[in-house]
Amino acid sequence: MSLIVQKYGGTSVGSIERIQAVASRVKQATDQGHSLVVVVSAMSGETDRLLGLAKAVQAVPAPRELDVLLSTGEQVTIALLSMALEASGCPARSYTGAQVHMLTDSAHNKARIRDIDAARVRADLDAGRVVVVAGFQGVDEQGNITTLGRGGSDTSAVAMAAALKADECQIYTDVDGVYTTDPRIEPNARKLERITFEEMLEMASLGSKVLQIRAVEFAGKYRVPLRVLSSFEEGAGTLITFEDDTVEDAQIAGxxxxxxxxxxxxxxxxxxxxxxxxxxxxxxxxxxxxxxxxxxxxxxxxxxxxxxxxxxxxxxxxxxxxxxxxxxxxxxxxxxxxxxxxxxxxxxxxxxxxxxxxxxxxxxxxxxxxxxxxxxxxxxxxxxxxxxxxxxxxxxxxxxxxxxxxxxxxx
Amino acid sequence: MSLIVQKYGGTSVGSIERIQAVASRVKQATDQGHSLVVVVSAMSGETDRLLGLAKAVQAVPAPRELDVLLSTGEQVTIALLSMALEASGCPARSYTGAQVHMLTDSAHNKARIRDIDAARVRADLDAGRVVVVAGFQGVDEQGNITTLGRGGSDTSAVAMAAALKADECQIYTDVDGVYTTDPRIEPNARKLERITFEEMLEMASLGSKVLQIRAVEFAGKYRVPLRVLSSFEEGAGTLITFEDDTVEDAQIAGxxxxxxxxxxxxxxxxxxxxxxxxxxxxxxxxxxxxxxxxxxxxxxxxxxxxxxxxxxxxxxxxxxxxxxxxxxxxxxxxxxxxxxxxxxxxxxxxxxxxxxxxxxxxxxxxxxxxxxxxxxxxxxxxxxxxxxxxxxxxxxxxxxxxxxxxxxxxx
Missing domain, CATH: 3.30.2130.10 (VC0802-like)
Structure with missing residues (x-):
């Protein structure tokens, strides 16, 4: 009976079939009695398509308008995922960044989250609904739509988890966890069951592109337990923990x-x-x-x-x-x-x-x-x-x- | 030096080139000293594309989520048109239905407009900006996204014009005005320079599908001068007037x-x-x-x-x-x-x-x-x-x- 925030990236929601697969994974978790908030990205390819339209109109698109344009990508996904959930008998409600009051500064295209008013989300959860939130986007104090920049959906998910004091924030990606090193270079690379936030930060900043580094910082700051796992395979993924939680004697994480x-x-x-x-x-x-x-x-x-x-x-x-x-x-x-x-x-x-x-x-x-x-x-x-x-x-x-x-x- | 609300339908903004053509038409009006609010529909074909996605996920899409999905169509257009205006040196700012406080009831997919808070729009106009507004969409009192149903963009435009007490509301379509009858049946059909609201209502309800009938009613109720004209040709179109304005002795309009x-x-x-x-x-x-x-x-x-x-x-x-x-x-x-x-x-x-x-x-x-x-x-x-x-x-x-x-x- 936990409150879990799940985040699915563009590849995980890249087609109608994949959105339906996400819906059944979410339903599975609610069937187990968990409360679920699901943060999603735009369907893969959509952001690039929109960017192409923008550049055809204006060589350097006006930052404010670019955010209005790009934010439609996640808005499409939240609507479709909510429909897929409802179709599978799982009550759901979607929220754009503005609707969920994902308050950011006014730095268009690379805004930073300041605050979230989670009251409405909580009311939906209490009513037994899954809440589907558009990642990557927010709203500034004047009501302008902002975006957090590429990969910002991870940060949206962590921010939601922090605001709701969720038990865990699960980031679903196309890899099944954090490895000791890149398996394409070292076939014996091993998936870590746990890694500390500090280690994850160093790994991320050094090119292990599993998680957006700002999301890791955010999770560390607000002490949100973070888990990286695959949306295509079963498995517990890698849990990113606070150092005192670990009981390992490993000297080196990766x-x-x-x-x-x-x-x-x-x-x-x-x-x-x-x-x-x-x-x-x-x-x-x-x-x-x-x-x-x-x-x-x-x-x-x-x-x-x-x-x-x-x-x-x-x-x-x-x-x-x-x-x-x-x-x-x-x-x-x-x-x-x-x-x-x-x-x-x-x-x-x-x-x-x-x-x-x-x-x-x-x-x-x-x-x-x-x-x-x-x-x-x-x-x-x-x-x-x-x-x-x-x-x-x-x-x-x-x-x-x-x-x-x-x-x-x-x- | 008038305040004009212009509305462009899906065909008029159906491609990058057409959006750019709309931008130059708008710029032309601002160059003449007019203040402009532009209401736009989704690019032609986009609403059907989104509807197709929805139906692939849920046979009868959840009405609330369908509105979240469909409203992205106009949101794309307002961003692109604003960029096109900025690219042509014409300062512009886009607004979604929610951002412009197009308050409606909660009847998803066929909502009715209740109120508009035009303060922000007025501030932009005073600052010399063109305001680009998403037609067809609004927001209910709980902050849920609503849509007005097909053709609702005409009503959005008239409602904006009423709220702003605009001098004229111009509906750009693919015909150049209202005719005495269908020119496909009577080649001598003549474009009317003026028609009264009552006549227009009768013509519209009887199958002359130039304007959405609710938009005409709305314009009549709030006494908004309405003009139908072509976005592809030059010309003054047809002005829809209040009876006392007309000085004609015509017995029959059409x-x-x-x-x-x-x-x-x-x-x-x-x-x-x-x-x-x-x-x-x-x-x-x-x-x-x-x-x-x-x-x-x-x-x-x-x-x-x-x-x-x-x-x-x-x-x-x-x-x-x-x-x-x-x-x-x-x-x-x-x-x-x-x-x-x-x-x-x-x-x-x-x-x-x-x-x-x-x-x-x-x-x-x-x-x-x-x-x-x-x-x-x-x-x-x-x-x-x-x-x-x-x-x-x-x-x-x-x-x-x-x-x-x-x-x-x-x-």
Missing amino acids: IAFARDEAKLTILGVPDQPGIAHRILGPISEANIEVDMIVQNVAPDQRSTDFTFTVHRNDYDRAMAILRETCTGLNAREVLGDPAIVKISLVGVGMRSHAGIASRMFEALAVEGINIRMISTSEIKISVVVDEKYLELGVRALHKAFGLDEPSVTPA | IAFARDEAKLTILGVPDQPGIAHRILGPISEANIEVDMIVQNVAPDQRSTDFTFTVHRNDYDRAMAILRETCTGLNAREVLGDPAIVKISLVGVGMRSHAGIASRMFEALAVEGINIRMISTSEIKISVVVDEKYLELGVRALHKAFGLDEPSVTPA
Whole structure:
């Protein structure tokens, strides 16, 4: 007898048949006595179709009007899913973002949720209805329709779960959970039964695109238990928990990686206060996102070497800016490499376990993989290596840390 | 410097190109200094597409959810038209039915407008923006999305014009105005520059499907000057005016007709109070709409003959019911004819001009057309004739009343 928020993405509601499949999955949960709120995305392909119409009319569509247009995508889904539920004898009622008072700021196309008035939803649940809510969309204080940006439906679901103090927020996707690493690279990758929020955040930000990172942050902030599971297969998926809930002794949750990185280095920079800002200021002004940053004393002990990574698409622009900075700072030289990748070991266990880093470096050394850059945080160690070593590096680490063997006792 | 409400139907916004054509027509009006509110329908075909999706999910779609679904059609159009206006340098803002507070009752799929809060629209107009409003849709007091039923966009436009006290409400269609009769039957049919509301109501209810009849009633009630014109051609269209505005001496505005009528007669009914109800009660209980009703004393002076018309589709059912009634009432006989049509002369002028009826009957007699039934109202004379005489009768009357010659001095 729990209150569950379920979220289904575009692929899960991509056709009439799939919407009907979602309806029977929802009905199954209500038959078990649960109260259900279902958050849905637009049918797959619909958002792109609408975007195409918009661009045919206006090269850069007016942001306010684009939101009016795109929000019809989820509105179609909520109506059809509610009909499918009613057709299967399951009373249901749909709500747009505006109707459910999903209050956001006024940043069209990338709005952020501020508040939800869940009173109407609660009344429907009390009356025994399934509530079907349009994800991805909200309304600002003036009543304008807003959207949260791509993937925002995850955040809508978590926000609903937080507002309703739901027992669990279930995100249905086309994968059946969170894996120790990408199974396309390491066939022995293992599905995790649990992962902590902090680990999930690191995994997500490093390219394991299972959940939208803002949704994970939101769930962590409001302590919403989150579960990732497949809408096409049965299974319990992966539960994202708060650290104190876990009773595991695993040191490492998984291995994340980011392709398409590029590395830039400026050598022999005068070692003065404010130098990092003088180097990175022009880069960020050009809207280039910087990921890893490493600064080392240069061999001459009086100047410094400064290295950072950017997305490969930004490499040429970043290099041009850095060359100008080099001249301005009277630095020695600028170097770059657009063919590197980042591999990261993620796990809350490394806080309390020593020697993780040296085991990682050893495992890479055994395979002859040269480490070009290192950066660490509380629950993550990232290394930059040549692009060609990506697969080999991921597999070597997966084996070295025993990730193919279950380390959590099944509940 | 007028405030104008323009309404464009589905064909007028049926493609990106047509939406852009509407945008330039709107911009032209704003360039002339007018303030514009534009009410639009769904792009042609879209409502049927959505209806198809609904029926694939639920044989009889839940009315509330059907409205959520169908209302996305106009929402797409308002966004695209607003973008097209912005792209042409014309500031614009879109509103859904809910956003413009088009308050209706809760009769989903056929809601009626109760009130509009035009404050936000006025603020936008004052700020120099074109306001683009979704037709056909509203919101009930609980915030549920409603729709007005097919053709409801005309009513939305008139309601907006009434709420804003607009100078004119212009309904753009695929015809260039209201004609004296159907040009497909009488090639000399002439476009009217003006027609009164009462005449328009009679013309519309008799099958001249230019305007939705509820929209005309609404406009008459709130005294909104209404104009019908073409979105594909230039021209002033037809203005629908209040009688006192007109300075014409025309007796007849036009000739309307209704095909597919059927006639039923019950002969020798005892002439008692309540007899009409005993005959028509069972018919209306079967949801059959009755049009003309004529009752005459029978030749024996002690009983009565009773005749009425129904739509041809209802003929067989009505006949079966009437046979039962005949037995119950001990009436003499039941007769029927499923191959008749109704031709009507419409014009406020017949109030003050005598001899219209006899001129009408004479014109038909000259052509050898036998009149089977006659019914009159203040501004209309209708006759029922055999189906085969439809075209001949319309042409004869068109000529007899000189409708091919302009009778109003152009303004």
